[in-house]
Amino acid sequence: MPDKILSPNTDLVAPPEQRAAVAHAAAPASAAPPAVTPAGVALPSHAPVPAGVGTPVDDAVLADGAVLADDATPPPGDTGAGGQVRRRRHDLLAAAGPLLRRPGFILAGLFVVFVIVSGLAPSLFTSYNPSTTSPTDKLKGPSVHHLFGTDELGRDLFSRVLHGSTLTIKATGGAVLIAIIAGLTIGVVAGFFGGWVDSLLMRLVDILLAIPALLMALVIVTALGFGLLPIAIAVGTTITPTFARTTRAEVLRVKEQPYVEAARTGGASWGRVLVRHILPNSWGPVSVLAVLDFGTAVLVISSLSFLGFGTPPPAAEWGTLISNGRNFLVTSPWLSLLPGLFVGLVVFSLNHIARTFEEVQR
């Protein structure tokens, strides 16, 4: 990969040929001309793909957005999109009204709130100790006494799921926090400084993205040891790249805005521009992504603990519970299915919430 992908004059903005390519490709059934910069440096192959044609990836959005921000005459077919991007605001408070008119969102929200509260204070919802065995009550089906039934040692499964929430919430929260901090930092630095810093950071992110998430999480957990913190770090590392990419794209868009230029012209320091103007205006999509990634993180964490990398027994994360019930799938299916359904609902709710946010923002 050449050091300078983009010509120095246009900084991070795509060179004229690329813009032409974008405009050209937007017209149907026309092949994009060879993407070559004036300096004769080949462009990254994915750069000329515009949004709406082929698979829209973050980079395409970036190229598209960047072009629109810079170009006085937007290419046909994308008319108005630039204006929409410019007008977009991430005021979640103002969006609260439309949110409350969606019953699906309210249900999902209530369930997530229930999971969080029950995870933080499980004893509010169950009187059973999650690790107290009761051999005479083993493998009892779901009933009024045991909502989720009992496991092979007679422990109350509902109580174990709720106490498992504590661990899963902690791990998920940790993972997403790590991803937000690391992703925001990488994205802002890359987008803001551009040049070789951008190239270097984005290639690192590319490498991370090239490794399957679960595989990398497994490698990290094996290296760090089993337990809650290693899992949080592992999962955080695997979801960082998407945060970095999204943040970078947003920063690229925002930093070309007139008010940023105005602030600079007005004498504001780079640091001040970054903290007061760029960061607050770019982190809207990142926050939506964060909600989405809570769902992803829950899944990956459950997968890891399913594979036996979780906290040591008797503590049990959701994945551990599902895994423990495997051997009883035929005879006592609730042992695996109820925790599995619970995890499924949590992830579904989180995704629904994220989607609703996104729709409302639009």
Place this chain on the structure above:
Amino acid sequence: MTTSHRHRTTRRLAATAVSVLAAVSLAACGSGGSSGGGTSGTSAAGGTQDGKPVPGGRLKIAFWSDFQSCIDPNQVYWIESRSIDRNLADSLTDQDPKTGKIVPWLATSWTVSPDATSYTFKLRQDVTFSDGTKLDANAVKTAYDGLHDLGAKSTLGLTYLSGYKGTTVVDPSTVKIDFATPNAAFLQASSTTTTAILSPATYKETPEARCAGKVVGSGEFTLDSYSAGKSAKLTKRAGYAWPSSLIANKGAAYLDGIDVSYIAEDNVRVGSLTNGTIDIAWPRQPITSADQQVIKASGATIETRALPGIIGLLIPNVTAGRPLADLQVRKALYKALDLSSYAKTVYWDDYPVAKSSVTSTTPYAADESAKLAHDPAGAGKLLDAAGWALGSDGYRHKDGKKLTLSYLTNAAGPGDQLVQDQLKKVGIDYQIKVVTAAQLTPTGNSGDWDLSGGYLTRADPSVLGSSLDQAVSKQYTAKYSQDPATAAKISALFAKGLSTADPTQRAAAYKDLQDALIDNGVAYPLYDRLQTAGVSGKVHGFAWTSESFLRANDIWLSK
């Protein structure tokens, strides 16, 4: 921008949907397995019952795992591989599973010197290996020398041949095996798969090549192919005519061959049995009572035999400074463990309760159950006396330190969590330290644990030595479980048990040993070991060896 976001959301939603679907279809698979099993079961039950054996067919058997990934009978300790090997290679003697008596096999008769240092075997004349070589005294010498040369590569051979001096060819059909120190357990060892006699050509291969399948025996089956951890294929040997007297079928096997596979998931293995994909499901842990019902409902049967050898043990680390260095604490631990509840909860209601350091089917097994009685109050008193006072958190403390015992394992099962809860009731914090299989031995050797587990299969109580006798074993369980004074006492008792061929004296010696192991807090019997196998209704003539391995000579399949 918006388009891309919506696409990403769709992708993620799709991912979620797929995972939910996967969970649901998994459940469907499970229930499908049992219903499918029901139909195939009825057809099997309606088939030929007993009667005249029908030759032909291949027996499909599924084990749970092939951890050691080795098929060489001389080197394996892995129970499942030994079950395969029993049908590939013959030994000098055989052991009656009912009485424990040693009976002729490749050797027609033998004499043992009174001090148990010299064994002379008379060999059968008509035996050949599957490569055509004749079995004679030289072949036996090559085999025993080869086994001895393996050294530590053969975990079991090391103790079976403890004190081995050499094998002498007296005449082509007579061999004499000599030991420098008495080895009274050797006659039993000569009946095991570990001392199976392989063709002289086999010993020209490297140990690694032998592990990977370059083994030629004289058994009623030959090894076609072995793919470590995946499969093994056996074909019957035409013209086989030298089984031991324990076997009804005096000629070649009825089966055309045996297909071995490995299925790790209990569920899948049971499902494969009930839907007829496999004929025998052979797990390591006893089949759960719930799964037994599923198997029986399909028309298959459950075969059960107690495994001889070391019982499921917890072995303490008594290094100074660790909580279990104190004999009082070790004694309290016996009283804190509820073995009867363990057997009932982890297995089923009439599952045998652990009574000693060896299982109930091991010759010379003693009954130590009076010393192993559950007495939480007594445990509390002992711990109080040892200075461990109950704190407000429900755990015991001494000099500001919590009474924490860390249990080293690479696979924590429900039993471990039951023990955890039992010990919690007397104020002991039992931490389950899960490490990967690769880390187990290094961590064990480092001594950074308080309790570790262990069991081993052999139909002789001297097998305890491989885990606990510091004079013989290099394992961490032997190294850390006894202080020097106790170790001297224990090693002397092991030596005494091996020093005489007289059964009465051996029984007395091993009774003393089993007493000493409990009195000194060297080993904690936890669970008795049953080998269970789910056997399809079309399999007839299923038989166990004395070590609870598979014996396929008499097996035939109804059509």
